[in-house]
């Protein structure tokens with residue numbers, strides 16, 4: 002067992018692309034955890050999808066041994082954090098497992114929105130913060146200016162800001178020195194009742210769930226019976242160890258240490274991030290603070306393109322859920338799309354990743370309905386019902402009012418883009434709260450905005466209006482009342498249930514128009530005229546008609562070639578099978594996809 | 602009734618094929634043509650067909666064959682096939698291949714119907730179509746043919762990029778003035794691999810609209826009908842009952858043999874119903890015959906479900922449609938009443954109609970016949986327990 006005073010547990014926090022992964026690679030090399038250049042870049046992003054998207058989806062951790070010039074060997078546990086707002090809760094739990102954090106800021110970009118939101122999370126967790134300016138090798142780097150801004154932001158001495166280039170390796174030694182000197186060693190005693198914080202868990206098909214923990218107090222070893230506070234479930238530990246690039250078995254984990262445990266757990270739902278593990282041998286009375294059940298924020302109906310894949314989709318979702326405690330789903334039926342599942346996600350990125358994994362790993366082609374947040378609908382009789390599917394909206398006559406989730410958002414932007422950014426915010430029903438100065442050229446705008454307005458393409462829009470200069474982050478604050486209505490789409494009078502959305506009254510006209518004209522484009526001419534309507538209840542707000550088909554005829558069966566004509570017809574027939582029938586109208590699947598892409 | 606016999610003559614005058622055409626043909630070469638004729642005769646010699654009463658030379662352009670070869674082919678077939686009760690003998694031709702000498706030989710050998718690929722009586726349209734003939738040549742061909750005791754059928758094309766409505770009306774008027782016994786209409790279609798389709802993709806020509814094509818079709822139907830032509834099949838019109846008996850066999854499920862590369866044949870049962878397609882490459886076809894191998898490239902045995910599909914697909918192309926008895930006669934194994942019942946939704950929606958015991962497409966639905974037929978196939982699909990909603 003390692004003497005606690007030689008342990009340092011820390012995270013790296015940064016705005017996306019400021020160099021978190023690159024710096025982590027350098028630390029791993031410098032401590033000899035990996036050979037220089039002998040590995041693929043960015044060791045901690047090990048999911049293929051993560052690499053492609055350049056963001057960390059799950060947390061990871063790695064233990065490094067560092068021989069200090071003073072002769073002591075330090076155990077440095079680097080706990081990586083997810084880099085996307087969808088996973089803000091996971092970030093906060095990873096930080097809670099640490100005593101310190103490296104705050105990295107790009108020397109040419111300066112402080113950005115995520116820099117600030119991450120910093121707040123670190124401060125909330127009482128972490129020692131080591132400020133770092135990265136990419137000083139770049140020609141456009143302004144390391145001194147950025148260092149001044151950071152010192153001001155966190156209230157430290159300018160001399161404490163370390164200037165580095167994660168690319169060239171310059172300054173990395175100073176980073177390690179700071180980790181050793183400034184970050185306090187963990188407190189906590191091995192003899193105390195055991196309390197381990199779960200900061201990640203994943204399912205391994207051969208070994209069951211692997212739980213990543215930070216022992217805050219006490220000790221856990223092979224053979225212990227452990228209990229999870231949230232679920233109350235008990236398991237017998239069959240392996241513990243520390244986190245090298247692979248799992249490395251040890252005899253025990255004790256207060257202050259970071260490692261993993263396995264206990265024949267079948268489902269990640271039983272080992273939720275943020276929960277506390279204790280042992281029956283030395284049980285703690287209460288869990289560590291800060292656990293909350295992660296609630297999905299974004300919902301969408303997933304329907305297999307091919308109805309025969311319904312059972313396949315069910316089992317794929319089951320498998321994904323083994324490894325993703327925040328994914329929820331339940332079967333639903335749609336008149337238009339048949340059998341599918343209403344799935345809940347942490348955010349849009351989580352949704353997209355899930356859809357992509359279903360496609361890549363399980364070969365499932367899906368139609369996903371327009372995502373929506375969860376609404377709280379208050380009825381005349383005082384009852385509140387949560388609605389996460391527009392089709393389930395109660396009758397308007399029964400509704401007293403509707404509330405929707407709001408977020409507080411921070412945008413950092415150069416002065417010259419304040420006005421277009423504010424314009425966008427207003428368009429999205431955002432309410433201005435305050436402005437703060439970040440550095441001489443930039444301000445931070447703070448406002449309250451409906452979550453439904455930020456999760457869809459707000460980020461892209463903001464990048465466009467600020468020519469890429471503004472950065473953005475948000476966190477959910479709670480529910481607020483809003484003037485919301487359900488907008489339905491009907492084709493020849495029949496409701497296309499999966500196209501219903503809940504939307505602010507003022508936006509209905511605009512959305513209705515776009516939706517209807519897009520559908521008109523996408524629905525092929527049919528034997529009948531097709532009338533497409535967007536309506537609130539029985540009030541039609543937008544309407545378009547698709548003229549009936551005028552021509553579909555084979556000119557001639559030449560020389561008795563009947564087979565060819567039959568095959569042409571059969572091909573048409575095959576094409577029709579892939580259409581979804583709503584009443585007598587055939588709607589191609591692309592139409593459902595295209596709706597997702599309509600600009601709000 | 603007897604069988605039909607279709608002979609595919611896969612030669613065109615060249616140098617290039619017409620830019621919209623996807624039928625199988627190669628430029629004319631006398632040596633190859635000679636081998637071709639021998640191969641067709643060889644193929645015919647292997648058949649043991651029942652009585653044949655219609656003969657149809659299609660192409661390609663049959664009349665590009667040297668007259669010596671053409672007569673050798675016809676005489677040879679007469680020796681090999683039971684043709685003594687021949688009722689109709691059609692030869693397709695292009696206007697620039699019509700010469701009195703050729704047709705006197707053909708008429709002497711029993712040709713009593715000529716289908717001539719006029720396409721249009723408008724120079725501009727002919728040029729767009731890349732045809733070799735012009736209007737005077739077409740008129741001359743017609744005059745020559747009129748001296749022989751043959752029915753004349755004129756082929757016309759509409760829906761050509763740049764073709765104006767007035768052009769089409771003019772073409773129709775000039776056609777009627779000639780009083781051919783038969784008229785066939787085609788809407789230009791873009792077949793894969795043709796120069797037209799490539800130009801379309803390159804944006805060099807533009808597809809006419811559905812509305813335009815339908816309008817042209819309606820105009821043609823109106824003009825032809827008001828001038829005494831009977832509209833008997835979606836694209837075919839006949840004066841004085843001179844329908845194409847050979848083509849009727851295709852639509853009524855009668856048998857026919859196919860000779861020549863890519864020619865199709867149909868042998869209705871019982872006990873088996875099969876379609877055949879000869880090897881669709883002239884050299885391959887000739888070789889197969891010379892080496893006494895099978896000249897058939899594709900062979901398909903029709904299941905009950907396919908027979909019903911074809912019955913509906915073909916029967917509904919006829920203007921008078923089909924009757925319950927036609928269905929019972931052609932497919933005795935299935936319950937005709939049940940099938941007709943299954944079509945009820947289309948009838949009540951006005952996409953099919955019941956007229957004097959026949960089920961048919963209403964005139965105003967002819968131009969969307971494929972959609973209606975498709976729906977009819979879905980409603981009567983024998984492989985699916987519950988047909989989709991309507």
Ligand SMILES: Nc1nc2c(ncn2[C@@H]2O[C@H](COP(=O)(O)OP(=O)(O)O)[C@@H](O)[C@H]2O)c(=O)[nH]1
Pocket residue numbers: 015016017018019020021022023024043055056084135136137138139165166167168169
């Ligand atoms: N020039 C330069 N580029 C760097 C440096 N550190 C990281 N980068 C580059 O910046 C980009 C983002 O780095 P990455 O580590 O993936 O950022 P992350 O999103 O914070 O993990 C990559 O293209 C890196 O190669 C540096 O010190 N100098």
Ligand code: SF4
Pocket residue numbers: 612613614617618619622623624626660661662695718
């Ligand atoms: S349209 Fe007729 S003449 Fe022209 S290439 Fe085709 S078969 Fe030959």
